[in-house]
Amino acid sequence: MESTSDPDGITSTALLNCLRREVGQVAEDGTIRLPRTGVLLRARQGRWLSDPEVFTGSWHSVSWHELAVLITKELGDPPVGFLDEIAGSHSAIAAMLGARPAPPADLYQRSEQALIAGHRYHPAPKGRGGLPAAEWLPYSPEVHARFSLVHLEGEFVDDGDVPLPPGVLPAHPWQLSLLGRSGAVAEHEVWPTSSVRTVYDPAADLFYKFSLDVQITNDVRRLWAHDLRWIPPLARVLRPVFADIASTYPGAAFLIDRGYRTSPECFEGLAVVVRDGVRRHTLPGVTPLLAAGISEGFDGNPLDGLDRDGALRWFRQYVSVVVPPVLHAFFAHGVVMECHLQNVLVGVDAAGMPVQAFYRDHEGMRLLPRHAALLSEVDGDGGSRGVSEAKGWERLQYCLVANHLMEIAGAVLARHPDLDVWAEARAVFAAFGSFPLLTSLLESLTVPAKANLLLRWTRAEGAASRYVDVPNPLYRLT
Ligand SMILES: Nc1ncnc2c1ncn2[C@@H]1O[C@H](COP(=O)(O)OP(=O)(O)OP(=O)(O)O)[C@@H](O)[C@H]1O
Numbered sequence: 341m342e343s344t345s346d347p348d349g350i351t352s353t354a355l356l357n358c359l360r361r362e363v364g365q366v367a368e369d370g371t372i373r374l375p376r377t378g379v380l381l382r383a384r385q386g387r388w389l390s391d392p393e394v395f396t397g398s399w400h401s402v403s404w405h406e407l408a409v410l411i412t413k414e415l416g417d418p419p420v421g422f423l424d425e426i427a428g429s430h431s432a433i434a435a436m437l438g439a440r441p442a443p444p445a446d447l448y449q450r451s452e453q454a455l456i457a458g459h460r461y462h463p464a465p466k467g468r469g470g471l472p473a474a475e476w477l478p479y480s481p482e483v484h485a486r487f488s489l490v491h492l493e494g495e496f497v498d499d500g501d502v503p504l505p506p507g508v509l510p511a512h513p514w515q516l517s518l519l520g521r522s523g524a525v526a527e528h529e530v531w532p533t534s535s536v537r538t539v540y541d542p543a544a545d546l547f548y549k550f551s552l553d554v555q556i557t558n559d560v561r562r563l564w565a566h567d568l569r570w571i572p573p574l575a576r577v578l579r580p581v582f583a584d585i586a587s588t589y590p591g592a593a594f595l596i597d598r599g600y601r602t603s604p605e606c607f608e609g610l611a612v613v614v615r616d617g618v619r620r621h622t623l624p625g626v627t628p629l630l631a632a633g634i635s636e637g638f639d640g641n642p643l644d645g646l647d648r649d650g651a652l653r654w655f656r657q658y659v660s661v662v663v664p665p666v667l668h669a670f671f672a673h674g675v676v677m678e679c680h681l682q683n684v685l686v687g688v689d690a691a692g693m694p695v696q697a698f699y700r701d702h703e704g705m706r707l708l709p710r711h712a713a714l715l716s717e718v719d720g721d722g723g724s725r726g727v728s729e730a731k732g733w734e735r736l737q738y739c740l741v742a743n744h745l746m747e748i749a750g751a752v753l754a755r756h757p758d759l760d761v762w763a764e765a766r767a768v769f770a771a772f773g774s775f776p777l778l779t780s781l782l783e784s785l786t787v788p789a790k791a792n793l794l795l796r797w798t799r800a801e802g803a804a805s806r807y808v809d810v811p812n813p814l815y816r817l818t
């Protein structure tokens with residue numbers, strides 16, 4: 341059975357989820373046929389698929405490794421290292437589970453550090469570049485690590501508002517060791533968020549996002565120059581946008597990447613982005629929680645212990661808090677937020693009810709054509725920051741519906757299976773206003789979902805995306 345404490349089950353589930361979404365032909369009875377090889381699979385149904393079996397005259401269970409091999413046969417000519425990545429992700433999960441201590445007291449920290457299984461629709465969600473666990477466990481959110489940054493001294497370059505003392509460049513010790521460097525260890529400790537290379541400094545109430553030259557899901561996590569140069573301009577775009585949003589949706593906030601500092605001789609490798617902390621944006625009596633943590637679960641999750649009515653109200657409230665600011669940013673301001681599960685925090689009140697939304701991550705943000713002047717000022721004719729309205733809407737639907745709301749709904753439905761949660765969500769979207777794209781979303785049989793497995797076969801570059809259609813939970817015959 342898939343659980344959050346079994347590396348085999350977590351790995352099989354990720355592969356099954358990808359197969360069903362991206363490759364297989366799913367029959368009424370839930371069996372999945374792989375179209376090229378004709379292999380017939382079935383799995384235990386549930387929030388996610390688990391316990392895979394293959395039909396060879398009768399049903400036989402298959403291990404995660406056998407399943408991965410079946411995928412390589414189905415898709416043919418596998419990308420170099422594909423099976424190793426899956427095995428690496430599997431052993432990383434085992435190492436994390438084996439070293440996981442009791443959770444920290446702070447609920448926000450628990451929610452950020454709850455992602456043992458990682459991305460549920462990625463074939464190798466927890467790969468750590470094939471590096472031995474001893475190299476990265478000391479910096480891992482999954483084991484509630486706390487550690488000190490290294491402070492390099494010298495002459496550095498700043499771009500944007502960088503609230504750091506002069507002459508000091510904070511560096512991530514894992515990245516420093518990858519670069520073969522060292523420096524003086526700072527005094528106070530930070531802790532890693534769900535994105536292993538972004539850490540929270542509770543004393544300063546700031547996040548620091550570092551380059552990390554390790555492939556994690558789709559990308560080598562390096563802060564590329566073309567993303568770094570967008571940090572200050574996006575901060576300038578986002579401040580007035582979120583001032584406007586917060587005037588309509590009180591408490592909605594963007595954790596702005598204020599600026600970055602780096603070393604001129606190792607510009608990308610040693611860059612650190614300084615991001616607004618969440619505490620300064622949190623309303624009194626409110627606790628921020630990572631959306632993905634709520635989905636995966638942790639001790640103290642507000643979803644636990646709600647009765648049916650409470651759960652339905654909770655979900656309605658969640659959607660009402662999270663969705664309208666995202667739509668407003670898109671329609672009123674031409675800003676496409678990458679509002680996937682890992683980039684959104686929701687603030688809950690003392691009763692656990694959602695009352696506030698926080699968004700983050702400049703890197704995945706896109707701008708619609710009305711920002712053409714800024715786009716050409718920063719990127720000239722090149723760059724991938726600007727998107728057409730259609731492409732931006734596709735991305736937004738994926739992040740918001742397929743990646744995010746489907747999982748939060750899934751977490752609610754896992755506790756109360758028969759609730760009509762999607763009627764609640766639909767009402768919130770419908771009430772937002774009259775926009776042709778929104779109408780077409782509510783009338784569409786499908787929504788786009790990112791094809792993280794197929795992407796491995798078709799691309800070499802991190803920012804690429806490829807989408808497949810999945811059933812739209814917001815659609816309802818009226
Ligand atoms: N449902 C999900 N969708 C996207 N990413 C997820 C999901 N669940 C877990 N993750 C993990 O979260 C990270 C998302 O990467 P992303 O590029 O958004 O963040 P980042 O840029 O590293 O950091 P930050 O969010 O602090 O800016 C990856 O490590 C990914 O594996």
Ligand SMILES: [Mg+2]
Nearest residue numbers: 535682683701
């Ligand atoms: Mg992110």
